[in-house]
Structure formats: structure tokens, C-alpha cells
Amino acid sequence: MKPRLVWRKTVNAVMLSLTAVCTVITVAALFVILGYLLYNGSKSLDWNFFVKLPLSPGELGGGMANAIVGSVQIVGLAALIGLPVGFLAGVYLSEFEDKAFASVVRYVADLLNGVPSIVVGIVAWALVVVPMRQFTALAGAIALAVMLIPIVTRQTEQFLREVPNSLREGALALGASKWRMIATVAVPAGSKGIVTGMILGVARIAGESAPLLFTSLGNQFWGGLTQPTAALPVMIYQRAMSPYDDWHRQAWAAGLVLIALVLIANVAARLVLARGVSVPRG
């Protein structure tokens, strides 16, 4: 072979193997993170973590029962606000398209999606915390709902658009009115994708801490809708940044619980989708 060809073949082999190395590195990052969390978290996780309140620094033991309940409250309320709003807005974008208005809404939803979570926190603080003169779980829930709405809107729209038009036309040809067609044909046909999008959206906001830092704040005790309330991600942040070893231990345990929830949600969403979108795509 000519030296030039040898050189080209060497470059080919080297660069292609480098791309494989890049892939290995990136995928390995996930396993390193999971493995390390599992290692440290399982050492620290015990029953007390789920049922006991946090203790003051220096005392060994205690748990994060309040943060678990608080997270459920905040995320649950956020989902209660965000899912219906996002869903209906998504239905509008896909089914009642008024070209100009819909494309403005679509673009603005994408921009809202890109707003840094800490900025959402500031806005919720100004809208809820300042008028109520109190850090509350409600404020945290509103902050998370603001993040959830554009995610659910775009996902709902996307999956409704994958429903073939022939189904819609069939329903309309049979004499169904448009809203009956949407409620009984279009939405059920796209339901798997829509549910997937909702699960992923809720999983994403459940892990957010930045918007909660100055809305729901945190609490050593049980919170409530109109009180400062602890949430798992914020607790991880506070515990990890503290100087106490026992608190670090608890941060790892909380990290493991949080990542387990997020991964379960992601895999569950995959499974819902893998059962097949109930209509053939076309």
C-alpha cells in the first residue's frame, strides 16, 4: 500500500475507536454516579430515615420523614396544578390550531422551558411568598408547576400530532362533533405518549431544588401548605453543605432515595411507551 493510504486507514481506525471511547466515557459516567450513590447511600439508609424527624446537629440518627412527606405534598400539588393546565394547552395546540396564536404559544412554551430553575424560584417568591409574608409549600408548588406546564404542553401536543389524521376524519365522518372526537378518539389514541410525558415531567420537577430554596425554604419539623416545608432535594443540599459527618451520611441516603424514584419513573415511562402507541403510526 502507498504510505498515503496507510496513513488514511490509520486515521480512520484511530478516530473511529476514539468515538467509541467517547461513548464509553459518557455511559460510564452514569454507572459511576449510580454505583457510588448506591455504595454510599445503602450504607446510610435505614428504617429511621423514612419514619423519624431530623435531629439537631451533633445528635446521631434521625431521619427525613418530614422531607419525604413535604416533597410529596409540594410535587403533588404542583402536578395537580400543572398537569391539567399543560394538558389542555397541549390539546389546544394540536387540535384547534389558529396558526399565528398557536405558534406564538408554542415558541413561548419552549422559552419558558428554558428559563433557569433558579429564576422561576425568584418569580414564585415575588408572586407568592412576598404577598403571604411567609415561605410556604404552596409557593414551592407554584414554582414547580410553572416548570411543569410547558413540559406537559409540548409533550401532549407532540403525541397528539402522532395520532393519524385518518382516525380523526373517521370519527368526524361518523357524525361525532369535534370535542367528542378529541375526547373519545384523539386523546385516547395518544394517551400512552401523553402519560409518558406527564410521568417524565413530574419526575423532573421532583428532583428540582433551586426553585424551592426560597419558596418552600425547609423545615426541621412537619410543614404544611401555608408553612415552610422541607423537601428531599433541598434537604440533600443543606445536609451535604453542612460540616457534620452524620448529616453527610443522611445526604447520601436521601440522594439514593431520590435517584431511585427518578429512575423508576423513567423506566416506568419507557415501559408505558414500549407497550406500543395504541395506533399504527402513519
Place this chain on the structure above:
Amino acid sequence: MATPVAAQVTAVRSPSQTGDIIARLVTLVFAGCILLLAGLVVLELWQGSAPARSHLGWNFLVSSDWNPVTDQYGALPFLYGTVVTAFVALLISVPLGLGAAIFLSELAPAGISSGLTFLVELLAAVPSVIYGLMALFTIVPLMREYVGPFLNATLGFLPFFQGRSYGVGYLPAALVLSIMTFPFIISVSREALLAVPREQREASLALGATQWETTWKVVVPYAKLGILGSVFLGLARALGETMAVTMVIGNAADIHVSLLAPGATIAAVIANEFTEASGKIYSAALIELGLVLFCLTIVINGFARLMIVATTRKGSKRS
């Protein structure tokens, strides 16, 4: 794409047309909610930062003096920290991410490729506080004990790697950000590469180019807008990232050339100081920082979306 079914149906009169009108109005109101929300975000940031804007003016953006005690607020250290960490993060994650995207789209069999892509996308689902937790207890001690001294000894002649490493600082923050940005770069670039028509590859291979030459000189240039879009998307994420950065950057309102020194980003200083901000101007200054961050990410996200839309359209048109 749903072609306007509405247009074909409006002619048909049905008894439940009121139902249609109600359904339309209800969904329209909720779609309007999104515009309202976006309006509220802008309004609150603008109004909330008013005291700081009138008190400090444009000086806010160019002064590097951040001193709440004397009511002096200059955003420069945070702007600097935000830009530097994001830039260094992309220096690491763009080559890695592009390499992986090339592997996943050009080399790996379809089954393996989608499996690996799912794993990479799981990385994007990991909450940022978990990245912070990991980095605080792994990267930070490693930086302090090994990497810092090593960089001092080998690359210490460069101003970027001088001075003592405290563990926390710009470099560890950039490292975490690079891990957090590459899922975006990989999944969007991969899609841009997959949208390149097969004929392009075949023509190049038929002319005798090696597979790498085909990839690098034909496929990648064809998909370059989409790849650039993915980089901008990663950049927007890196700029706005809060928790992971706050936990490892050291939170010092200074400007250092050395990447080993502690600094702060816009998001980090807001996270750190907002609850303690006493005084009208102090919290207004932090809200103004939020406004600056908001504008930065909006502009960059806007660019990213335009580029991604441009390539996917181009690809699907010709394939």
C-alpha cells in the same frame, strides 16, 4: 403533521356545536395561561429589579465590587464565573459528546445505539443536586489532593493553573457542568446526524473515502447546524445550572484567572444569598442578576431552537 382538520369540518353543522365552542374556549384559555406565565416572569423580574436598576444603573454590569454591607453591587465576578465555567465545560463536553454522537449514529447497530442513547438520556434525568452531592465528595477532594498539585506542577506556567487548589473552584464546577451538558449534546447531535440522507454517505464512500473521512467531511458538515444547536442548548443549560455549581464553586465574589481558584456564578450567588438578602437594594440586585441570567438563556435557547429546526427540516426534505 396535523393538517387543519378544523378547516374541513367547519362546513358540517352538528347539534353539539356549542360543545365545540366551549371546548375550544377552555383549551384556548389554558394555552393563554402559558403566555400569561411568561409575561408574569418578565414583569416580576423587571419590577423586582427596579430599585437596583435605578440605584446602580449600567454600572451594575461592569463593576466588580460586590459588597452588601456598603450597598455596592457589581455583577462582573458572577458574569465572569458563569461564562468561564460554561466555556470550560463545553470545551470538555463538545468533543466528547460529538464523538459519542458520531459513534451512536454512524457505527453502532440500531439496537445498541438506542439502548446507549437511553442510558445517556438518563444522565439528563439525574437531579442536579445529586450531581452536586457526587461532585462535592468526589471531585472536590480529588482536586485538592491530586489534580490541583498535578496541574500546578505540569501546566503551572499557564496563568490558568497557578495558585493553590482548595478543591472548590471554577474547574470542578466546569467538570460537573460538562457531565451535565453532554446528554443534551449527544442526543440532539445524534438526531441531526441521523437526519443526514443515506445517499450523502454512499456517494462519499463510493468515491473511495474512508468511513472517518465520510463522517468528518460529509456527514458532520451536513448536520453542522443541528450540532451547533445542540451545543447552544448545552450552553443554555450550563449557564442556568444552579445547585451542582453552587455546591462546588466556592462562592467567592472575586475574579480569578486561575481555574483552581474559588469563584461564583450568577445562579450560585442567587441561591446562596437570596434568603439572607436584607434590604431592598440587596434583594433587588439579586433579582436583577436573575433578569440578566434570564435574558442570556432566552437568547441562547432561541438560537439553539432555530438551528435545530433548520437542520431537521433540511434532512427530512431531502431524504
